[in-house]
Amino acid sequence: MTVPKRFDWEKLQQFCSDVFVNAGVMRDSADIVAASLIQADLRGVDSHGVVRTAIYLNRIEKNMINPSAEILIEAEDDAIVLVNGNNHFGAVVGTKALDIALHKAQEKGAAIVGVKGSNHFGTGAFYVLKAIEKNMILLVLSNASQTMPPTGGIRPFIGTNPLAIGVPAGEEEPFILDMATSVVSRGKIIVADQKGENIPLGWAIDKDGNPTTDARDALEGSVLPVGGAKGYGISMFIDILAGVLTGAGFGKYVNNMYENWDEPQNVGHFFLAIDINRFMPIETFKLRMDLYLKEIKGEPKANGVEEIYIPGEIETLKEIERKKNGIELPSKVVEELIEIGKRYHLDLLNATISQENEHREALKEC
Amino acid sequence: MTVPKRFDWEKLQQFCSDVFVNAGVMRDSADIVAASLIQADLRGVDSHGVVRTAIYLNRIEKNMINPSAEILIEAEDDAIVLVNGNNHFGAVVGTKALDIALHKAQEKGAAIVGVKGSNHFGTGAFYVLKAIEKNMILLVLSNASQTMPPTGGIRPFIGTNPLAIGVPAGEEEPFILDMATSVVSRGKIIVADQKGENIPLGWAIDKDGNPTTDARDALEGSVLPVGGAKGYGISMFIDILAGVLTGAGFGKYVNNMYENWDEPQNVGHFFLAIDINRFMPIETFKLRMDLYLKEIKGEPKANGVEEIYIPGEIETLKEIERKKNGIELPSKVVEELIEIGKRYHLDLLNATISQENEHREALKEC
Numbered sequence: 001m002t003v004p005k006r007f008d009w010e011k012l013q014q015f016c017s018d019v020f021v022n023a024g025v026m027r028d029s030a031d032i033v034a035a036s037l038i039q040a041d042l043r044g045v046d047s048h049g050v051v052r053t054a055i056y057l058n059r060i061e062k063n064m065i066n067p068s069a070e071i072l073i074e075a076e077d078d079a080i081v082l083v084n085g086n087n088h089f090g091a092v093v094g095t096k097a098l099d100i101a102l103h104k105a106q107e108k109g110a111a112i113v114g115v116k117g118s119n120h121f122g123t124g125a126f127y128v129l130k131a132i133e134k135n136m137i138l139l140v141l142s143n144a145s146q147t148m149p150p151t152g153g154i155r156p157f158i159g160t161n162p163l164a165i166g167v168p169a170g171e172e173e174p175f176i177l178d179m180a181t182s183v184v185s186r187g188k189i190i191v192a193d194q195k196g197e198n199i200p201l202g203w204a205i206d207k208d209g210n211p212t213t214d215a216r217d218a219l220e221g222s223v224l225p226v227g228g229a230k231g232y233g234i235s236m237f238i239d240i241l242a243g244v245l246t247g248a249g250f251g252k253y254v255n256n257m258y259e260n261w262d263e264p265q266n267v268g269h270f271f272l273a274i275d276i277n278r279f280m281p282i283e284t285f286k287l288r289m290d291l292y293l294k295e296i297k298g299e300p301k302a303n304g305v306e307e308i309y310i311p312g313e314i315e316t317l318k319e320i321e322r323k324k325n326g327i328e329l330p331s332k333v334v335e336e337l338i339e340i341g342k343r344y345h346l347d348l349l350n351a352t353i354s355q356e357n358e359h360r361e362a363l364k365e366c
Numbered sequence: 367m368t369v370p371k372r373f374d375w376e377k378l379q380q381f382c383s384d385v386f387v388n389a390g391v392m393r394d395s396a397d398i399v400a401a402s403l404i405q406a407d408l409r410g411v412d413s414h415g416v417v418r419t420a421i422y423l424n425r426i427e428k429n430m431i432n433p434s435a436e437i438l439i440e441a442e443d444d445a446i447v448l449v450n451g452n453n454h455f456g457a458v459v460g461t462k463a464l465d466i467a468l469h470k471a472q473e474k475g476a477a478i479v480g481v482k483g484s485n486h487f488g489t490g491a492f493y494v495l496k497a498i499e500k501n502m503i504l505l506v507l508s509n510a511s512q513t514m515p516p517t518g519g520i521r522p523f524i525g526t527n528p529l530a531i532g533v534p535a536g537e538e539e540p541f542i543l544d545m546a547t548s549v550v551s552r553g554k555i556i557v558a559d560q561k562g563e564n565i566p567l568g569w570a571i572d573k574d575g576n577p578t579t580d581a582r583d584a585l586e587g588s589v590l591p592v593g594g595a596k597g598y599g600i601s602m603f604i605d606i607l608a609g610v611l612t613g614a615g616f617g618k619y620v621n622n623m624y625e626n627w628d629e630p631q632n633v634g635h636f637f638l639a640i641d642i643n644r645f646m647p648i649e650t651f652k653l654r655m656d657l658y659l660k661e662i663k664g665e666p667k668a669n670g671v672e673e674i675y676i677p678g679e680i681e682t683l684k685e686i687e688r689k690k691n692g693i694e695l696p697s698k699v700v701e702e703l704i705e706i707g708k709r710y711h712l713d714l715l716n717a718t719i720s721q722e723n724e725h726r727e728a729l730k731e732c
Contacts (some may be wrong), residue, residue: 078445078473079444079445080641080644105445109445109478110477110478114645137611150662150676152674152675154666155665167603167606167610177600177602179599205668208669209666209667210668226596226597227592227593229677234543237543245503245640250654250658251662274478278441278443278448279448279480279611279613285610285611288616289610292605296617299515299519299520299523300521301575302518302520302571302575302576305519307518308517308518310516310602311602
C-alpha cells in the first residue's frame, strides 16, 4: 500500500490533539502541543514537527512527562517571575510562561520569566510568533541535553541550546531568528551518513576529539558549536540563564529525551518580553523596521543569489504555502502516525488532502 | 631613540585621563574613558585600548563628540528606561546607562536601558565587570557602523555589532563573554596583509562578493558574520534592539568613527540587568555556577589542549598579570602617545615602569 503524503494542517493538528487527549492529556494542553508540532511542520522545521508525536507519547506512558501537573509560580517581583513547570509538557509550560511574560511586560514595560522543571518545548518560533501578534519583542532561550563539547574538549557537555528572537514589522514580514547554537543540526549529519556522503570539515569531531569529514565518525563524536569559541560561549550563557539561574538542570543535569527514562528532563527556559510602545509609538517602530528590512533586502546580491532573506522570512513563506497546499510528510512518519492512530482509535487518513482538492489546487497553478 | 615599552596601568590611566581633561573633558568623564581604555589593554583587547586615545581626541576637536553634553532620560517605566546620550563619549553614556540599569534591577528584579545618541562605547566587558561586582547578570548590546554583508549580499550593511554577557561565580572566575558578531576582527586581516600572508577561507569576501583568501582583497571587501546566516541574524537582532528600538541609528545610519566627520555616530546600546537574588539566594547561585564551571573545566581535553577555558578567563588572567607586570605597548602607539602628551603638556614617560622595578620583578621569577 502506498501511504498518503499530503495533509491538511488543521485536520492534522486535530488528529494530533485527539491522540494526546486519548492518551490522557487535557484538551487545552493537547491543543497547545499539537499546535506547536504542526507549526514546526508548516514552517519547514520538520525535525520539530509531528515526527515527535511518538516520543512525546512514550514519555507520557513512561511517566517521564506529567500532563496533569500544576504549573506553579514560585517567585514574583515587578519585572521577574520564576515558574516551576512541575514536569508538564514543555510546550504547555512554555506557553504559560509566555503568557505571564507578555502580561507582565504590558504592565511593567518588560519582564523576564525563568522556567525550571520543564521538558523539550518545541521551536522557539512558536512563542516568538505569539509575542509578535501582541506587538511585543520576545527573546526565548532554552537549554537542552548534552551534544556539543566545550572549546578544547572532546565529548558533549553543553546542549545545542537554542535562542529565538522575534520582532514585529509593518508591511514587511516579521524578524524571526530561531537557531540552535551548533554549526548544523545532528539531523543533517544523519542524512549524510545515510547517503554515504562526507560532511564538511568543521561540522563535528570524532570521539577522540579530532576534526572529521566522516559522517559516521561524527555521529559517534560531537557536533561543534557555531563559530567555535563564540558559539561555545553563547551556548553556555543560555545554559546559565535558562538552567543555572532558574534552578533547572544544566550541563549533564539536563536529561536526554530519547535516552534517559529514569527521571524527567528538567529543562530550563528563559523568556524576555519587551513592550515596544514604552520606547516609541508602535507605528513609528514598525516604520523603522520596514525601512531597515527593505534596505537590507535591497542590497546588491552575490552571484547566483536570487534574494536576500531576513531571518524567518523563508519559514514564513513556507507556512503560507503549506497552509494552502498541505504538509507533506515522509512515508516513514505517515506510517508511524497511522499506527499511533490505531492505538488511540483515530484515523489519520481523515487528515489527508483529498485527491480532488489536490487536483483543484494544481489547476489553479496553470 | 628607543621608546619605553612597559607602563604601569594606574599611571597610564592617569596620563590618559589628564590628556582628556586638558582637552576640555570634565574629570569624572575623563576618568571613565581612561578606565575603559586601560581595562581593554589590561585584558589583552589591545584594539580597544589606549590606541584609541588619538581618535577620541580627534572627534572632540572636530565637535563629533560633545563632552559637555547632558545625558537625559527620555522615557521611564517600571522595568525600562530610554536614555539619550546627546553625543557624549560612548563610555560615559554607557556607564550612566549601566548605573541606571543596576539601580533599577535592584528595585524591580530586572531592568532594560535602551540608549540612543551615543558613540563607540569601548568593550562590553567594561560594563559587565561592574555588574558582576554588584552580583548582577548583565547583557550588553551595541550596534556599530557597517562592516559585514547580509547573507547573500556583497557589501557591508550591518556592523560587527558586539554582545557581552557577564555572570558572577563564587570561587571560579566570572563568566564574561564579550564578542563581535564577525568571524574575526578586521584587525586580524590587517595583520595578515602586513605580513603578506593569506587568510583562511570564510573570514571575508572581496568587493564583488566572492570568497577570498587574499588579505588585501578582503580588506577592500567585507568581513563575514560568524557562523554564516546565524551570525547575520544575531548581528541584525542587536541592531534592532540597540538601534531600531531606541531611536538611535541602525544599518547605514550609524556613522563610522574614522570616516564620517560630518555628523555624530548616533550609536545605540541595550543593557539588560538581572538581580540574581530574585531567583535564588546569591550564595546558592554561586555554588551552582562554580559546579558548572568546574565541571566544564574538568572535561577531557583534545590532543594538544592544555586547559579548557571559560569565556573571559584568559582575559581575567591577563588582567592580573598586566596589573602586576605592566602593560606593554607597540612602539608606534607609544610614539603617538608621547606626541599627544606634548600637545597637552603631559609627559608619558612618567607612566613607565622603571628599569629598577622591571629588574625587581624579573628577580622574583627566578
